Amino acid sequence: xxxxxxxxxxxxxxxxxxxxxxxxxxxxxxxxxxxxxxxxxxxxxxxxxxxxxxxxxxxxxxxxxxxxxxxxxxxxxxxxxxxxxxxxxxxxxxxxxxxxxxxxxxxxxxxxxxxxxxxxxxxxxxxxxxxxxxxxxxxxxxxxxxxxxxxxxxxxxxxxxxxxxxxxxxxxxxxxxxxxxxxxxxxxxxxxxxxxxxxxxxxxxxxxxxxxxxxxxxxxxxxxxxxxxxxxxxxxxxxxxxxxxxxxxxxxxxxxxxxxxxxxxxxxxxxxxxxxxxxxxxxxxxxxxxxxxxxxxxxxxxxxxxxxxxxxxxxxxxxx
Numbered sequence: 427x428x429x430x431x432x433x434x435x436x437x438x439x440x441x442x443x444x445x446x447x448x449x450x451x452x453x454x455x456x457x458x459x460x461x462x463x464x465x466x467x468x469x470x471x472x473x474x475x476x477x478x479x480x481x482x483x484x485x486x487x488x489x490x491x492x493x494x495x496x497x498x499x500x501x502x503x504x505x506x507x508x509x510x511x512x513x514x515x516x517x518x519x520x521x522x523x524x525x526x527x528x529x530x531x532x533x534x535x536x537x538x539x540x541x542x543x544x545x546x547x548x549x550x551x552x553x554x555x556x557x558x559x560x561x562x563x564x565x566x567x568x569x570x571x572x573x574x575x576x577x578x579x580x581x582x583x584x585x586x587x588x589x590x591x592x593x594x595x596x597x598x599x600x601x602x603x604x605x606x607x608x609x610x611x612x613x614x615x616x617x618x619x620x621x622x623x624x625x626x627x628x629x630x631x632x633x634x635x636x637x638x639x640x641x642x643x644x645x646x647x648x649x650x651x652x653x654x655x656x657x658x659x660x661x662x663x664x665x666x667x668x669x670x671x672x673x674x675x676x677x678x679x680x681x682x683x684x685x686x687x688x689x690x691x692x693x694x695x696x697x698x699x700x701x702x703x704x705x706x707x708x709x710x711x712x713x714x715x716x717x718x719x720x721x722x723x724x725x726x727x728x729x730x731x732x733x734x735x736x737x738x739x740x741x742x743x744x745x746x
Contacts, residue, residue, distance in 0.1 A: 433498070433499040434473075434496040434497060434498055434499070435496070435497045435498075435499065436494070436495075436496050436497075437458065437494070437495045437496075437497060438492065438493075438494050439454075439457045439458075439492070439493045439494070439495070440490060440491070440492055440493075441453060441457075441487045441488065441489055441490060441491040441492075441493060442489065443489045445457070445487060445489075446487070446488060446489045447486050447487070447488075448486065448487055449483060449484050449485070449486060449487075450465075450469060450474065450476060450481045450482070450483055450484070450485045450486075450487060450493070451465040451466040451469055451483040451484075452465070453487045453493065454468065454469070454474060454493060454495060457493065458495065458497070461629050463629050465483075466483045468495055468496075468497065469481065469482070469483040470483065473495060473496045473497070473498075474493065474494065474495045474496075475493070475494045476491060476492070476493055477491050477492055478492070478494075503534075503535035503536045503537050503539070503562040504535055504561075504562065505534075505535055505543070505545045505546055505549050505562065506535075506546050506549075507546065507549035507550045508542070508546050508547070508549075508550040509547055509550040509551055510528070510531055510542040510543075510544075510546060510547035510550070511528075512528035512531075512726075513525055513526070513527065513528060513531065513544070513547045514526040515551070515553075516577065516721050516723070517719075517721060518553065518582070519582075520582060520583060520714075521581070521582055521583045521585065521586035521712070521713050521714050522579055522580070522581060522582055522586050522590070522712070522713065523548065523553055523555070523579070523580050523582055524577060524578070524579050524580075524708065524721050525544055525547070525548075525577070525578050525580065526575075526576065526577060526723045527544055527570055527574075527575060527576060527577070527578050527705075528575055528726060529572075529573060529574070529575045529700055529726065529728070530542070530572060530573075530700075531543060531544060531547075531572065532544070532572045533545075533563075533566055533569035533570060533578065534562055534563045534566050534569070535562045536562065539572075541572070544566075544578060544580065545562075545563075545564070545565070545566070545580075548565075548580065553582070554582065555580055555581065555582050556580075556581040556582060556583060556584050556586065556587040557584070558581070558584055558587040558588070559587065565580045565581045565582065565587060566580060566581075567579060567580065567581055567587065567590040567591050567594055568594055568599075568601075568664060570705055571666075571667065571670075571701075571703075573700040573701055573703075574701065574703045574704070574705060575703075575704050575705070575723075575726050575729070576603070576704045576705025576706060576723045577705045577706070577707070577708040577721055577722075577723045578705065578708075579708060579710075581713075583713075583714075585713060585714065586713040586714065589713035589714075590710070590713055593710055593711065593713075594664060597662055597663070598710065598711070599708070599709070599710040600660065600707070600708070600709040600710065601660065601661050601664070601705065601707075601708060602658060602659070602660055602705075602706050602707035602708070602709075603658070603659040603660075603661070603669060603703060603704060603705055603706055604648070604656065604657065604658055604659070604703075604704050604706045604725070605645075605656075605657045605659055605669055605673065605680050605701075605702060605703045605704075606654050606655070606656050606657075606680065606681045606702035606703075606729070606732065606733060606736065607654060607655055607657055607673050607678040607679065607680055607681065607702075608653065608654055608678055608679055608680075608681055608688060608689060608692065609653075609654070609655065609677070609678050610647075610650055610655050610678075611645065611647065611655060611657070611676065611678050614646070614647040614650070614655075615645070615646045615647065616644075616645060617642065617643065617644050617645075618641075618642070618643045618645070618672040618673075618675070618676060619641075619642050619643075620634040620641060620672060620675060621634065621635060621636065621637065621638030621639055621640055621641055622634060622635070622638045622639055622641040622665045622666075622667075622668060622671050622672075623635040623637065623638030623639065631667075631685060631686075632665070632666055632667045632671050633671060633675075634671060634672070634675045639663075639665055640663060641663050641665045641668050641671075641672065642661070642662035642663050643659060643660075643661055643662070643668060643669060643672045644659065644660045644661075644662070645657045645658070645659045645660075646658050646659075649737075651736050651737060651739065652736075652739050653692060653736060653739060654681055654692075654736045655678070656733065658706070667686075669703060670683055670685070670686045670701060670703065671686065673686075674686035674687050680701040680702050680703050681693060681696060681698060681701070681702040681732065681736070682696070682698030682699065682700055682701050682702050682732070683700075683701035683702075683703075686701075688701070695735065696731070696732035696735045696736060697728065697731055697732060697735070698728060698729075698732050700728075702729055702732055702733075704723065704725055704726070704729055705723065706722065706723055707720070707721065707722050707723070708720070708721045709721070
């Protein structure tokens with residue numbers, strides 16, 4: 427237990443032959459199953475020793491060396507009941523609630539995220555949801571990125587949770603997104619079928635990679651402009667960052683998506699500080715009645731403005 431009350435787990439590890447010559451942070455990450463970033467943080471915080479001495483993260487380990495690490499117990503993410511500005515309830519009954527999520531809101535609490543969440547809002551307005559799932563993700567059957575706006579369904583009943591989770595696994599839920607991407611995809615209608623995995627060097631980024639999870643994205647061009655194209659996109663699979671990764675992989679990243687290679691100059695000129703990506707439509711069989719339900723969402727103001735700017739440059743230069 428540290429002075430600030432954080433409980434620590436003490437681990438003593440002997441470096442095996444197979445890690446000879448590795449950096450301390452890399453060896454620690456592999457021995458403890460941590461990310462290299464987290465291992466580096468432990469070294470920087472003085473919670474690691476190598477043969478009794480505090481190392482630098484770039485020091486090299488030798489076979490038989492003793493690594494000792496004091497690891498803080500993982501923090502728990504919790505729902506905080508509070509109404510979230512801009513969140514709209516599109517539909518609800520005894521089984522489901524569909525929300526229109528604004529940008530800057532996560533689907534559920536997580537360690538490292540201190541901003542608002544969909545579950546915070548539902549608790550704040552008194553909507554009780556399913557208790558199925560991990561404590562911080564109860565009722566969640568699919569997610570949207572913090573920087574993606576639009577429609578998201580949450581299960582209120584245990585029955586709905588089970589049925590909807592299976593529907594997403596069976597790919598019977600229709601998820602329609604609109605994305606403004608740089609350039610002009612060729613062909614203008616197509617399918618991107620490319621596996622996605624975590625990026626080998628960036629903890630919160632994903633990439634197309636052999637051996638990754640199957641990922642299939644269908645797109646069709648709605649509007650083609652001088653610098654960008656507005657696409658409608660349907661997902662067969664629901665991988666984290668799937669649209670962003672796939673569009674970047676074919677060299678047409680979402681406008682404003684700097685993480686995945688978008689042009690920062692264009693993003694600034696259209697006034698975006700997030701990716702132009704919106705969960706426009708959601709359709710599925712109601713978990714209790716079996717009847718098809720469909721929901722639609724309008725673009726939020728920042729995406730409307732960016733699209734208007736892109737449309738105007740067909741006849742006029744981009745504003746500076």
